[in-house]
Amino acid sequence: MADIALECSCGKVKGVARNISPTTGRRVICYCGDCQNFAKKIGRTDDVLNAHGGTDIFQITPSQVEITQGQDQLRYLKLSEKGIYRWYTNCCQTPAGNMVGPKLPFIGIVHNFMACGDDSEKVLGPVRYSVMEQGAIKPQDTTKSMPSAEKSAGKFPIGLMIKIFARLFIDKIQGKNRPNAFFKSDGTPVSE
Template identity: 30%
Template sequence: MTDVPFSCPCGEVKGTLYGAAPTSGNHVRCCCSACRAAVLYTTGVDLEDHGVELYQTTPDKISFQHGQDKLAVFFSPKKLLRFRVSCCGAPLFTMLPTPKFALTGVMTNLLADKTAIGPVAMEAFIPQPDGSSKHSSVMRLYGGTMWRALVARVTGRWKQTPFFDVDTGRPVAEVYIPTAEERARLPL
């Protein structure tokens, strides 16, 4: 397992992903419309069917060395919190709107070295020619996620999060809900 630095593109926000390894998280490529829309909303770049790469782990594996006060968060249509930075707008993390289910998806393009997390091991919402979607390695994806969240819950590690005030259950930044007009401008 390796500790991997991460930063936003402008360098105002810097931190560390601790204990990164293919066995301690899920390296996922997600092609769902919500992940694509979140990247398009924050960066203006449409990833089309290429998907968004995330490393799913628990929040206690993340710390900030600089710029945590620059975190901003918005609520996506799939009921996920999407953390980005206010300095350059880059998306950083995805998670459920409660700290009690310890799951954090780290945008892998911000990691200083992606080799520690291994290659993409599973894919979600892969577009099919008939318009449907499918997943690969579903048992590993959901099993690993559920197991890590359960262990974090039982051990109390879920409380070690830089993203929530665990006493109130609220995110550390005010949650913004994109307007209907903003959502309508996204071609997804």
């Protein structure tokens, strides 16, 4: 396991993701419209989305994340009233992570925020799932195909949902939703 530096594009926000390995998290590519709209809203489609409109995300627990500098630069965006919290940095619009809320021990750290360099495959492991592929941008060149993953799904696969909910249950019992760098102890976001 390794500790991975977290850093926004301009360097004002820094942190660390602790105990990271292919077994302590799950790497997915999400092609949903919300991930694509989020990248558009913060003006980062060119470096957040892959050629097919997917976002590379590493799913871990909030207790593994510590923001060590620039927490005052964190902002969130909800694309609908019941939508998830999509965290980014105000200074340079770097996407940080996606969360359902403060009570669930789950955060999807966006690849732009993780300082893995060329070692992401080694440190995070291969992409295990490609989800919501019905929202993917199909290649114009028909000789090219979508990026491969261990498992692909047009929507959100039942098997993955079961694994996530089982993990959430265990992590919740173990209190891995705290500490939480994105929410105060009373459950309110660290920013307006």
